Amino acid sequence: MKPVTATATVTATVTPSVTALPLTDSLIRVVQAARTDSELTHVASPEATAAEVKASTNSCVVHLCGCD
Amino acid sequence: VKVSKFNIVTQYEPTGETLLFNTNTGALVALPASLQRDIHALHQESVAVSLLPEAVRTVLADQGFIVDEEKDEVAEVVRRNQLGIDDPNRLDVFILPNMNCNFACPYCYEDHRPSQMTDDVEERILRWFEEMAPRFKVVLLSWFGGEPLLSFERLLSIQTKVKQICEDAGTTFNSHITTNGYLLTAARAERLCATGLLSYQITMDGPPEIHNERRLLKGPGNSFDRVFENLCNLARTEPRANIKLRINFDPDTLPSVPVLLRMIPEELRGRIHVVLERIFGQGTLFINKTMQNVALETEECYEVARSLGFAVTTTPLDPSKLTYCYADRVSQFLFNHDGDVFKCTVGKFTPQERLGVLDEAGHVVWDGSGYVDWMAIPAIDDKCRSCTFLPMCMGGCRKTRHFTGKSGDDCTLPFAALETRVQLRYARETAGASIDESTHLTLSTSLGGIE
Numbered sequence: 380m381k382p383v384t385a386t387a388t389v390t391a392t393v394t395p396s397v398t399a400l401p402l403t404d405s406l407i408r409v410v411q412a413a414r415t416d417s418e419l420t421h422v423a424s425p426e427a428t429a430a431e432v433k434a435s436t437n438s439c440v441v442h443l444c445g446c447d
Numbered sequence: 448v449k450v451s452k453f454n455i456v457t458q459y460e461p462t463g464e465t466l467l468f469n470t471n472t473g474a475l476v477a478l479p480a481s482l483q484r485d486i487h488a489l490h491q492e493s494v495a496v497s498l499l500p501e502a503v504r505t506v507l508a509d510q511g512f513i514v515d516e517e518k519d520e521v522a523e524v525v526r527r528n529q530l531g532i533d534d535p536n537r538l539d540v541f542i543l544p545n546m547n548c549n550f551a552c553p554y555c556y557e558d559h560r561p562s563q564m565t566d567d568v569e570e571r572i573l574r575w576f577e578e579m580a581p582r583f584k585v586v587l588l589s590w591f592g593g594e595p596l597l598s599f600e601r602l603l604s605i606q607t608k609v610k611q612i613c614e615d616a617g618t619t620f621n622s623h624i625t626t627n628g629y630l631l632t633a634a635r636a637e638r639l640c641a642t643g644l645l646s647y648q649i650t651m652d653g654p655p656e657i658h659n660e661r662r663l664l665k666g667p668g669n670s671f672d673r674v675f676e677n678l679c680n681l682a683r684t685e686p687r688a689n690i691k692l693r694i695n696f697d698p699d700t701l702p703s704v705p706v707l708l709r710m711i712p713e714e715l716r717g718r719i720h721v722v723l724e725r726i727f728g729q730g731t732l733f734i735n736k737t738m739q740n741v742a743l744e745t746e747e748c749y750e751v752a753r754s755l756g757f758a759v760t761t762t763p764l765d766p767s768k769l770t771y772c773y774a775d776r777v778s779q780f781l782f783n784h785d786g787d788v789f790k791c792t793v794g795k796f797t798p799q800e801r802l803g804v805l806d807e808a809g810h811v812v813w814d815g816s817g818y819v820d821w822m823a824i825p826a827i828d829d830k831c832r833s834c835t836f837l838p839m840c841m842g843g844c845r846k847t848r849h850f851t852g853k854s855g856d857d858c859t860l861p862f863a864a865l866e867t868r869v870q871l872r873y874a875r876e877t878a879g880a881s882i883d884e885s886t887h888l889t890l891s892t893s894l895g896g897i898e
Contacts, residue, residue, distance in 0.1 A: 408476060408477040410872070411474060414474075414766070419767060419769070423534040429536075432537050432619070
């Protein structure tokens with residue numbers, strides 16, 4: 380997970396075409412930024428380091444099923 | 448452009464903001480109340496994307512909530528899943544050094560019998576590792592059973608030797624054990640940690656009156672006190688250990704989970720990850736509760752755990768999982784104590800169910816087409832292709848599909864409370880690092896108290 384917090388200030392003027400959908404506030408808060416496909420697949424790529432691969436196994440050793 | 452098929456839209460009542468979460472990118476944004484109608488209209492296709500203010504469109508496009516018209520989002524997920532299945536970097540190995548147990552949990556699916564791995568099977572496994580380990584960047588060795596600590600010396604022997612094989616091969620070694628914790632004394636834990644075994648999953652199903660009913664010893668006496676002591680000792684004395692406290696629950700036991708959590712000394716809680724898991728194969732017990740309620744109550748338990756200072760291990764609120772399960776991976780193997788080879792850790796591990804066997808030379812010899820058939824099962828079927836949760840799920844249980852030809856009926860259960868999780872995530876973000884119990888309870892007003 381990439382816990383990014385950022386804000387984007389929307390300064391757009393409301394156009395007549397969306398007057399039925401009024402825009403009066405101006406803050407869109409990006410709580411968690413999008414991860415790209417290459418970021419998500421990096422760990423399975425040739426470029427991934429052993430440390431990165433090991434870190435990914437640390438987060439997935441939980442058994443999802445079974446009664447252990 | 449078009450609206451992503453993986454958007455989740457939910458209202459955040461405390462501020463009136465609209466939260467948008469995308470299961471394919473993990474993006475989470477909060478939009479002002481003034482945009483609520485825009486966003487809902489957009490997802491009901493009653494307003495075109497082009498009618499949104501450009502600045503809003505830009506943010507939504509940057510975060511993957513709107514995508515190019517020609518983009519095939521499902522194909523992207525399928526491709527990502529295949530990279531996980533074919534992952535050349537890691538070798539996942541489960542070893543079951545016995546199929547015996549000192550517990551007789553009523554919900555267990557295994558058939559336990561006296562059994563131990565022989566020297567011969569150990570040698571075959573080590574030969575196999577010598578050949579395989581150099582091909583990978585990381586070896587992940589997971590101990591399972593039966594109860595693996597009933598084979599303590601065998602476990603130590605293989606663990607030590609595989610670690611050495613990996614070091615000689617320049618391969619990073621990581622290992623994990625799933626144990627009932629009864630035999631994990633301080634002395635044994637010290638020896639295990641010395642071999643690099645630093646990840647532990649220990650199961651406790653509730654406070655003593657619950658745990659002792661569900662986690663029965665085969666002999667006389669109760670298991671709670673000793674497992675609890677071993678868990679706390681491990682957290683207290685082994686700072687390198689990654690400790691997961693697994694709590695198997697059903698509708699009757701879920702309300703008692705916070706009681707167990709409060710019994711654990713405060714100073715140890717930050718060392719322990721809480722994992723809640725519905726008891727496997729007992730879906731009918733939930734007949735009087737909707738999946739949504741089960742999911743919400745589970746989330747409520749996790750929030751209590753967080754508020755008490757525990758780490759929480761749950762499905763991440765992002766699409767970082769490349770496969771549904773380790774058993775999807777090509778380079779994943781399970782070795783039973785007798786040398787039989789399987790993929791899934793859920794089974795009775797009979798010779799009839801095996802996919803192959805380790806031969807004298809340490810090579811896996813597959814029986815017939817079992818392995819090929821297993822890997823040929825499509826990871827993502829038609830039902831999944833229209834599911835909003837696909838990027839976070841990656842297709843569901845391969846074994847279920849193998850035997851039934853379809854995903855389970857309750858396959859969306861892990862995501863039944865996703866909107867609530869999104870809201871809680873946002874609440875934590877806006878409230879600071881933690882959220883207190885009163886805050887989260889206001890988000891789950893439809894639920895009765897669980898304590």
